[in-house]
Amino acid sequence: EVQLLESGGGLVHPGGSLRLSCAASGFRFDSHSMGWVRQAPGKGLEWVSVISGLADNTYYGNSVRGRFTISRDYSKNTVYLQMNSLRAEDTAVYYCTKDRSHNFLQSALDYWGQGTLVTVSS
Amino acid sequence: QSVLTQPPSVSGAPGQRVTISCTGTSSNIGADYDVQWYQQLPGTAPKLLIYDNYNRPSGVPDRFSASKSGTSASLAITGLQAEDEADYYCQSYDSSLGGSLFGGGTKLTV
Numbered sequence: 001e002v003q004l005l006e007s008g009g010g011l012v013h014p015g016g017s018l019r020l021s022c023a024a025s026g027f028r029f030d031s032h033s034m035g036w037v038r039q040a041p042g043k044g045l046e047w048v049s050v051i052s053g054l055a056d057n058t059y060y061g062n063s064v065r066g067r068f069t070i071s072r073d074y075s076k077n078t079v080y081l082q083m084n085s086l087r088a089e090d091t092a093v094y095y096c097t098k099d100r101s102h103n104f105l106q107s108a109l110d111y112w113g114q115g116t117l118v119t120v121s122s
Numbered sequence: 123q124s125v126l127t128q129p130p131s132v133s134g135a136p137g138q139r140v141t142i143s144c145t146g147t148s149s150n151i152g153a154d155y156d157v158q159w160y161q162q163l164p165g166t167a168p169k170l171l172i173y174d175n176y177n178r179p180s181g182v183p184d185r186f187s188a189s190k191s192g193t194s195a196s197l198a199i200t201g202l203q204a205e206d207e208a209d210y211y212c213q214s215y216d217s218s219l220g221g222s223l224f225g226g227g228t229k230l231t232v
Binding site for chain 2: 037044045046047050059061095100105106108109110111112113114115
């Protein structure tokens with residue numbers, strides 16, 4: 001059974017940093033791109049970042065490029081999202097996602113974690 | 123405003139059929155990139171409903187179907203049930219953006 005378990009969310013001041021983690025299990029970790037999608041309170045879904053199965057390709061949404069960094073640890077089957085220079089508009093539930101196919105950036109997201117809330121506020 | 127445009131809301135009575143549209147442009151749906159659909163029940167994470175334009179993952183009832191034509195795609199739900207009340211999102215790749223994006227979402231009220 002595929003499971004994605006996020007952690008690391010919380011309250012942070014504007015300009016601060018936070019690292020989200022997503023522990024994956026139930027599938028071959030290096031065979032699938034993994035990513036993060038966020039949802040601000042009462043709003044729609046926004047693509048944040050994706051990393052390919054072998055970590056040779058990454059993608060960042062315009063609103064986070066230059067501030068967020070995605071990475072993955074194959075020994076721990078874990079994906080990370082390092083978030084720096086956080087702003088109030090980064091406040092959202094962050095979902096960890098798994099790509100269904102090998103088509104980087106064009107694949108459906110077939111599994112989602114339960115989400116972790118990040119609140120940026122003074 | 124999302125490049126993929128969905129109606130903010132649709133509604134239908136139990137047993138009826140509803141459709142949700144997703145209108146794109148020549149750089150996404152019109153460029154023949156695949157469209158996915160997701161269902162988000164209240165207070166839960168989104169769930170994949172349709173992939174690669176019209177395919178249903180295992181466990182998704184055949185009451186849900188989808189199609190694509192030109193620069194638009196649509197999701198159809200037949201035999202509406204109370205538990206279908208949720209937010210629905212389309213998703214596709216956009217070559218101008220260089221990444222994937224979601225539609226703004228449609229709230230279905232049953």
